[in-house]
Amino acid sequence: MSPLRSLASFSPDLSSQVRNLVALRFCLFLGAMSSYFIGVMGTLTFAMGGGVGQNAMAVALLNLFQMVGNASGGSFLDRRGPCRHLRWVVALLAVCGLLFQVVATSSTGVLVGAAFFGFCWGASDMVARSYPAYLSDDPDELKRINSLVMLASNAAIVIGPVVGGLIALLGSTQAVFLFLSACSLLALVPGLRFRPLVEPADEPVAQPTEADRAADAPEPTSRDAALAGFQTIFSSRALTLLFWSTMLCFLGYSAFDPLESLYYRDVLRVGAEWMGWLSAAAGVGGILGTALAGLIPGRHMNVRTLLAVLASMGAGCVLYVATSSPWVAMAGQLALGVFNGAFVPIRDTLVQMHTPLARVGRVSAAMLMGYNVAGVVPLLCAPVLARIFGVQGTLVGASVVVTVVPIAILLVCGRALAAMVADEV
Numbered sequence: 569m570s571p572l573r574s575l576a577s578f579s580p581d582l583s584s585q586v587r588n589l590v591a592l593r594f595c596l597f598l599g600a601m602s603s604y605f606i607g608v609m610g611t612l613t614f615a616m617g618g619g620v621g622q623n624a625m626a627v628a629l630l631n632l633f634q635m636v637g638n639a640s641g642g643s644f645l646d647r648r649g650p651c652r653h654l655r656w657v658v659a660l661l662a663v664c665g666l667l668f669q670v671v672a673t674s675s676t677g678v679l680v681g682a683a684f685f686g687f688c689w690g691a692s693d694m695v696a697r698s699y700p701a702y703l704s705d706d707p708d709e710l711k712r713i714n715s716l717v718m719l720a721s722n723a724a725i726v727i728g729p730v731v732g733g734l735i736a737l738l739g740s741t742q743a744v745f746l747f748l749s750a751c752s753l754l755a756l757v758p759g760l761r762f763r764p765l766v767e768p769a770d771e772p773v774a775q776p777t778e779a780d781r782a783a784d785a786p787e788p789t790s791r792d793a794a795l796a797g798f799q800t801i802f803s804s805r806a807l808t809l810l811f812w813s814t815m816l817c818f819l820g821y822s823a824f825d826p827l828e829s830l831y832y833r834d835v836l837r838v839g840a841e842w843m844g845w846l847s848a849a850a851g852v853g854g855i856l857g858t859a860l861a862g863l864i865p866g867r868h869m870n871v872r873t874l875l876a877v878l879a880s881m882g883a884g885c886v887l888y889v890a891t892s893s894p895w896v897a898m899a900g901q902l903a904l905g906v907f908n909g910a911f912v913p914i915r916d917t918l919v920q921m922h923t924p925l926a927r928v929g930r931v932s933a934a935m936l937m938g939y940n941v942a943g944v945v946p947l948l949c950a951p952v953l954a955r956i957f958g959v960q961g962t963l964v965g966a967s968v969v970v971t972v973v974p975i976a977i978l979l980v981c982g983r984a985l986a987a988m989v990a991d992e993v
Contacts, residue, residue, distance in 0.1 A: 608682045638936040699762075702765065797934025813974065
């Protein structure tokens with residue numbers, strides 16, 4: 569059953585709230601997707617003439633502050649609930665779009681804008697990663713809700729970069745952040761109608777563990793929230809497995825961030841607008857991948873499937889960066905989008921299945937912080953590797969890493985990993 573058709577099988581109350589969640593996620597992500605690649609990286613590369621070092625610094629700051637935003641957003645969500653969290657996130661993103669118009673007049677200003685954008689984006693990530701758990705605790709329903717949310721995300725990946733590309737073509741790269749502000753405010757239309765259907769108090773009471781008591785304690789700081797999330801993760805074999813397997817793969821995949829715009833400029837030899845067109849191709853693939861994820865039987869919703877999809881993402885990355893043809897790169901982006909579109913709802917469903925609702929925000933934040941750490945580490949190596957192997961050579965090497973790591977995990981301990989997940993389902 570496709571995600572769109574599955575919406576009709578929900579109860580009326582659930583169906584209505586799923587529609588609200590999908591619409592608000594689309595609006596928020598539409599603005600972000602139009603702004604990140606073209607607004608931040610495009611401004612540095614094309615307007616400021618930046619190189620690998622400046623791009624790496626921008627991505628490092630964005631990822632660092634995204635981690636702070638993840639922790640703050642997860643803690644805020646668990647303490648205040650999704651309705652107040654959403655209003656806070658909308659205000660942050662709307663201000664961010666306006667702030668970028670003031671600061672993005674120099675390379676230093678772009679870096680400041682990237683840092684604040686990272687914080688806002690990190691705080692808003694809880695909408696897709698945690699809100700579905702407030703609508704249902706049924707695994708099959710969660711899978712379908714996450715697929716629909718990812719479908720909205722991929723639609724935004726198609727439309728956002730196209731709109732951003734047109735704004736950059738007709739105006740300037742930094743002007744796309746005004747679109748971010750507008751989209752964020754538009755998210756209030758469905759967002760103000762969103763209401764949780766499952767409350768933390770509805771969960772069955774179990775004997776608390778040390779990790780439970782730590783996670784439920786008040787957390788006045790982002791650091792405490794992150795610690796509570798990590799304690800919950802490492803008290804669960806399934807969550808621990810999900811954390812390390814995806815983080816290892818992201819170590820290779822994140823090398824793309826500081827080099828990708830240079831690959832467009834120096835290898836593909838295309839303009840900034842192509843950053844939008846090729847990103848849109850990934851979004852089209854993502855829609856197809858999300859539909860495929862919705863067809864996966866419940867018995868296959870496990871880490872083996874997740875790792876197989878990650879390895880396929882690596883193969884798509886290789887195709888994307890292996891030539892100097894924009895059209896081959898577009899085919900690679902399409903393939904990459906298909907597997908990424910399947911990966912995200914599988915990952916999010918598994919995390920939500922194994923996390924108590926009262927801690928889902930902090931656990932999601934801790935997971936995202938791990939991925940962002942994996943995104944920062946390659947930045948230390950990317951400039952050096954690019955000087956030695958070239959931009960394209962470095963990207964091909966990173967793609968091979970993404971392909972090989974999940975295959976190695978499957979070959980070495982695939983049965984044991986699958987059994988660990990099965991024990992906790």
